[in-house]
Amino acid sequence: MATLETSTKVVLGGARGGPDAPTLRTDRWWIQPVATVSILTAFVIYSTWAAFQNKNYYVGANVHRDLISPFYSPCLTDHCVPGSSAGFILHGWPLSPALLILIFPLGFRLSCYYYRRSYYRAFWWSPPSCAVADAHPTYSGETRFPLIMQNVHRWFFYFGVLFNIMLTYDAVRAFQQPGLGWGVTVGTVVLVVNATLLWMYSLTCHACRHLFGGGSRRLSAHKLRARFWQFVSPLNAKHMNFAWASLIFVALTDVYVRLVASGVLTDYKLF
Amino acid sequence: MAEVTMRVWRGDASGGDFETYTLPKNEGEVVLDVVHRIQATEAPDLACRWNCKAGKCGSCSAEINGKPSLMCMTRVDELPEGPITVTPMKTFPIIRDLVTDVSFNFAMAEKIPALLPPPMPAEGYRMFQEDVQRGQEFRKCIECFLCQDVCHVIRDHEDNKEHYAGPRFLMRIAELEMHPLDTNDRREYAREEMGLGFCNITKCCTEVCPEGIHITDNALIALKERVVDAHYDPVAWLGRKILRRTKRTAAEAAVQPAP
Numbered sequence: 165m166a167t168l169e170t171s172t173k174v175v176l177g178g179a180r181g182g183p184d185a186p187t188l189r190t191d192r193w194w195i196q197p198v199a200t201v202s203i204l205t206a207f208v209i210y211s212t213w214a215a216f217q218n219k220n221y222y223v224g225a226n227v228h229r230d231l232i233s234p235f236y237s238p239c240l241t242d243h244c245v246p247g248s249s250a251g252f253i254l255h256g257w258p259l260s261p262a263l264l265i266l267i268f269p270l271g272f273r274l275s276c277y278y279y280r281r282s283y284y285r286a287f288w289w290s291p292p293s294c295a296v297a298d299a300h301p302t303y304s305g306e307t308r309f310p311l312i313m314q315n316v317h318r319w320f321f322y323f324g325v326l327f328n329i330m331l332t333y334d335a336v337r338a339f340q341q342p343g344l345g346w347g348v349t350v351g352t353v354v355l356v357v358n359a360t361l362l363w364m365y366s367l368t369c370h371a372c373r374h375l376f377g378g379g380s381r382r383l384s385a386h387k388l389r390a391r392f393w394q395f396v397s398p399l400n401a402k403h404m405n406f407a408w409a410s411l412i413f414v415a416l417t418d419v420y421v422r423l424v425a426s427g428v429l430t431d432y433k434l435f
Numbered sequence: 436m437a438e439v440t441m442r443v444w445r446g447d448a449s450g451g452d453f454e455t456y457t458l459p460k461n462e463g464e465v466v467l468d469v470v471h472r473i474q475a476t477e478a479p480d481l482a483c484r485w486n487c488k489a490g491k492c493g494s495c496s497a498e499i500n501g502k503p504s505l506m507c508m509t510r511v512d513e514l515p516e517g518p519i520t521v522t523p524m525k526t527f528p529i530i531r532d533l534v535t536d537v538s539f540n541f542a543m544a545e546k547i548p549a550l551l552p553p554p555m556p557a558e559g560y561r562m563f564q565e566d567v568q569r570g571q572e573f574r575k576c577i578e579c580f581l582c583q584d585v586c587h588v589i590r591d592h593e594d595n596k597e598h599y600a601g602p603r604f605l606m607r608i609a610e611l612e613m614h615p616l617d618t619n620d621r622r623e624y625a626r627e628e629m630g631l632g633f634c635n636i637t638k639c640c641t642e643v644c645p646e647g648i649h650i651t652d653n654a655l656i657a658l659k660e661r662v663v664d665a666h667y668d669p670v671a672w673l674g675r676k677i678l679r680r681t682k683r684t685a686a687e688a689a690v691q692p693a694p
């Protein structure tokens with residue numbers, strides 16, 4: 165039997181009390197994992213479908229609008245629908261332009277501390293819920309490949325910021341109504357809310373909190389970092405809310421643009 | 436008259452089973468009150484630890500209806516109808532009935548290198564509130580070890596105990612790592628010796644902490660991010676190479692001259 169080498173003598177592997185049961189919890193602890201699995205699965209199915217559509221992602225000048233789906237922005241290939249191109253063109257990419265860029269938001273969310281918590285619980289059952297036994301006989305956590313790669317999260321955070329800038333640009337462009345001037349439509353509001361939620365998701369990220377303030381041992385010597393840290397910490401506690409809100413809303417934004425682009429809906433002009 | 440039924444784990448290292456006790460229900464009682472009444476009436480040999488009955492000594496940790504909780508802070512009338520199950524903490528070896536041997540935690544506490552301040556300047560040490568306040572949250576800890584008990588890394592995998600300090604002590608390392616007067620670089624130690632990488636931030640420690648400490652968000656993730664600085668961030672690595680700085684030095688610690 166293993167022992168811990170300290171002056172407190174500890175022999176590991178002693179008999180434990182309580183019955184040999186995976187859990188004694190009587191409340192409905194499984195609701196959370198079921199909800200997580202349902203929402204994330206629905207999102208993955210929808211976004212995969214949407215990414216492979218390669219059409220109806222842009223509403224253009226023919227209907228006096230400039231709305232692009234966040235799944236397809238920036239559109240980088242030489243076969244982007246007219247008006248949707250981001251300027252930089254990658255020649256010879258045969259597939260949907262969405263597939264070129266989705267890896268970044270996907271990596272950002274996959275390595276996010278909050279989503280990690282959620283999918284380790286709901287999909288990997290490690291643990292399914294608190295005081296409910298792990299589904300696996302052995303466990304090495306994030307100490308080895310592949311899960312040690314979660315440490316790249318801050319890199320995806322940087323890419324996430326670039327995407328937010330892109331999507332903010334798209335939201336500003338959505339105020340344009342080619343041929344009519346400037347105005348606000350339902351589509352404008354949708355794109356603005358989408359960009360705002362994505363900014364809030366990034367701003368409340370743990371890597372952001374650390375990089376711009378929390379990493380310091382002496383906040384007193386860095387007034388600006390101290391201010392940022394004090395501002396962002398209470399928001400960081402709401403990271404979960406922004407994670408879900410931005411995830412659901414980004415899909416709804418795609419749905420909206422898709423419906424307008426395919427002619428099912430008319431993008432109503434507010435003013 | 437209303438009654439309360441409690442199923443209490445009775446036993447020791449050689450085995451045990453549930454014993455059911457039914458008592459008249461009293462208004463406003465907590466689980467520990469009922470356990471005391473069981474001791475006073477039907478089972479004077481029922482072993483349990485307690486001290487303050489105010490949620491401050493951290494002695495009465497157990498599992499109530501399967502949830503790691505303080506017996507003195509769990510009101511009976513807030514539990515669902517039906518028998519209440521009380522078992523000892525699962526992660527630590529049993530001594531008897533509701534009492535477990537928590538020395539694993541003391542061993543881990545002992546392993547953590549103490550605060551290492553720079554030499555005292557003539558005018559004494561000075562620290563600022565904004566530098567110490569993060570650690571103050573962690574000092575609310577009452578050492579109930581419920582977070583250690585619920586942490587699946589050791590709860591479900593006894594073999595990890597050898598190289599995993601658990602949330603309470605990773606939080607202690609985080610506290611020192613954030614301390615303005617500590618000159619030790621604890622990041623490698625947290626990763627290599629204390630098993631920070633085992634924590635998969637599933638937040639159960641935070642869920643059970645009776646002091647409401649945001650263990651995962653404010654200590655564990657903050658510590659993980661610091662380890663990323665030291666190990667997994669190529670830009671930070673390059674910066675250190677260029678500046679030839681591998682460790683924080685005493686000179687960098689926040690020793691402020693007196694005004």
Ligand code: SF4
Nearest residue numbers: 586634636637638640
């Ligand atoms: S967040 Fe980490 S330390 Fe806390 S219970 Fe989960 S695995 Fe254990």
Ligand code: SF4
Nearest residue numbers: 576577579580582644
């Ligand atoms: S951190 Fe909270 S749960 Fe853990 S020992 Fe301290 S008070 Fe108890």
Ligand code: FES
Nearest residue numbers: 276277278369370
């Ligand atoms: S985006 Fe969730 S922690 Fe960074």
Ligand code: FES
Nearest residue numbers: 487488492493507
């Ligand atoms: S008896 Fe002190 S915390 Fe419960």
